[in-house]
Amino acid sequence: MILQNWWFTTLLGTEEPIQPPLRKDIRADVLIVGAGAAGISAALHFVGKGLKVVVLERNILGGSTSGKSAGFLTPDSELELSQLIRRFGVHGARDLWSVPTKGIERMRSTITDHGIDCDLQRQDSLFLGIGKSG
Numbered sequence: 001m002i003l004q005n006w007w008f009t010t011l012l013g014t015e016e017p018i019q020p021p022l023r024k025d026i027r028a029d030v031l032i033v034g035a036g037a038a039g040i041s042a043a044l045h046f047v048g049k050g051l052k053v054v055v056l057e058r059n060i061l062g063g064s065t066s067g068k069s070a071g072f073l074t075p076d077s078e079l080e081l082s083q084l085i086r087r088f089g090v091h092g093a094r095d096l097w098s099v100p101t102k103g104i105e106r107m108r109s110t111i112t113d114h115g116i117d118c119d120l121q122r123q124d125s126l127f128l129g130i131g132k133s134g
Contacts, residue, residue: 019057028054036066037107044110073107074125075100081127 030046032039035057046053075097077084084093111120 022056026054028052030054031056034064035061036064037062038066041107041110044114073104075104082129 029051030043030053032043032046032053032055035043035055039055039057040061043053043055077096077100079087081093081097084096087093088096108120108122110116111118
């Protein structure tokens with residue numbers, strides 16, 4: 001079995017780090033480890049507040065967990081919707097479901113506001129229920 005990241009080898013042509021490792025002391029107001037969706041979003045937030053930000057990433061921007069999602073931004077939960085409703089009630093489940101939905105909208109706004117060329121496309125999702133609790 002070959003264990004390679006298809007995105008690295010096919011689209012980027014490398015699995016080697018693009019930037020050399022940090023080899024000197026640097027100063028920053030905020031240090032962020034990881035340049036995935038969360039790390040870059042946090043960096044943009046802090047830069048917007050006028051802070052000096054350093055982001056450390058061992059590979060490429062979005063190359064780990066964020067990059068392995070095939071680029072989909074889908075609201076989701078570890079629990080099924082029926083489980084959320086049972087555990088937190090209809091209003092609580094709706095509130096919990098709104099968190100990733102608002103996060104996706106915030107990412108879309110950030111991409112638009114900063115003119116990030118990433119071929120963003122809005123697509124609808126369909127969630128299906130199976131069985132009695134579906």
